[in-house]
Amino acid sequence: MRRILAAVAVLATLSAAAACSSDDKADKPAGTKVDVGVIAIIDVAPIYLGKAKGFFRKRGIDLDLVPEQGGAPIVKGVLAGRYQFGFSNVTSLMAAQADGAPLKAVASGVASTGRAGRDFSAIVVRDDGRIRTAKDLTGKTIAVNTLKNLGDTTVRQSVRKAGGDPARLKFAAMPFPTMPGALQSKKVDAIWVVEPQLSQAMTMGLAVLSSNFVDTAPDLTVALYFTSKDTIAKSPGLVTGFTEAIKESLAYADDHPEEVRDVVGTYTPINDTVRIGMILPNWPQDINRSSLDQVARLGEQDGIFKRQPALDDLLP
Template identity: 45%
Template sequence: MKHLLKTAAAAAAVLGLAACGSGSPSAGTDASGSPAAGGEGLTPVTVGVIPIVDTAPIWLGEAEGLFAEEGLDLDIQTATGGSAIVPGVQSGSYDFAFSNLISIMVANDKGLDMSVVANGATTTGDAEHDFGGVVVNADSDIRTPKDLAGKKVSVNNLSNIGDTTIKDVIEADGGDAASVQFVEVPFPDAPAALENGVVDAAWIVDPFLTQAVDSGARLVSSNFVDFHPELDIAGYFTSQAKIDAEPELVERFTRAMNASLEFAQENPEKVRDIVGTYTKIDDETRAEIVLPRYRAEFDQEAAQKLADSAKKYGTLSNDADLEKLLP
């Protein structure tokens, strides 16, 4: 595990980068509300993303000129997490942004009016080979998800997609999800918390998952796949106000994003290469990590199950309106 701690510390920058931009007002319009001209006649568009593997398609699409083909000049701004991204969309600092689906559901549950306009990342569907999972130390007596009952499990954020899916997986395996104590530990710190006995199990995503397993940790559940093999994890979203005010801009962004997702899925090595331009994941690790599935379409059944589970476990107070939320 010593090698894991060193590599995890180095990879911490993946999730710890500060915002690159100042969060200026929406670049999609000028002072009069009309589309503003970008470089070479392109319309500037500001997108808030987290600098992780999941967001590779937008970086790749920009590099390959797929957004320029739609007349868009992207200003990709990085943020540390959804707590900064959702308010950025609400205020107009970002025209579009990336977040997991639960976070967007929660934002709407609290009275905001957000809609997803393009997919972001999807589970691989392979329980033995996914980019997120629950791991334990090699000598742990935890063997299956039901064994997590009564244990302390780390997630990066409470009341979000991690603990929601894990609770469902535990119950499906015959365990008592209500008895699990979830604790908030950032992904880069979770391997050390597991090794030191601070938690009994840790939910982590790549690159930390691959590093942990390579260093001796044991996978108990690929919770995304075990929850639903077609689960879409995240998407690109904007405010309903933006959709109403600039529907043509939204359509252009969606087309470019869908093309980028398809290109990324067809070119995994280019995905691994582009990840090295906006993260500090080294070449060796990038070659080993599991990539998400990138696709344009959403699986409605999986999304409905996610929304229902979020309501069941108290993450949402109301039923999510998926007809309004998803494209």
């Protein structure tokens, strides 16, 4: 009799374990593998936080974040099917859309703080007094991460606003992490950087010349998360899940600045001085449409766009 009772107990335990295992699997879906093109800068901290916090996993998304140098190659990656989603500055997306690329934004990506001298983006120069205002950049070489892009547009606007000639600027493409060293060694006259490279530049004795995002538009929407229209047509549920997860990630990042500072160090090397000193951007839920209208006008004026971008078709 005891043996029978013991066997029953074992069977009950195994059944309970099987039930728990089944419940665990239900709570933790296997996940659809999703590749997302990103840039190793502070802008994308929310998606790294969202992955760590399980915001994507709970929606059945197994997220893989792939670093690229800038928005333009990420756009190409999404169009080629290498990435299901991407993070890109608004100029890259507008240029692609104006050329007929079937892209659609799904959520806001990052926005300027709107505070001159306290934004997460800046034009930086050597602190030797030779370049005192953005007007003095006329005829000089400025490093940007990719050519004919957001860096060009916003740097030109700072120069224009200061009374200089935006048509007489020279741009050199290089990755953000190499820019402070290139400026210090006089390979270029100025650099356009965002955090954490902005704070890194400050620790090297370099100086902020102008806040180019603030010069361009109040509370500029700088970048967006996006996908292809083909992905929207074929996998609408995936797009909905990703959009919900990234919006939850943006809200979490806005509410937890210290976790933002910590997570940045997991995908790009920074020291404690830079981590503590970084100027954090804003991560609003809403897209500032009027700021994008301004970027579209400037891009067309500066010859970046072949035709006026159709923002109504691009934006969600």
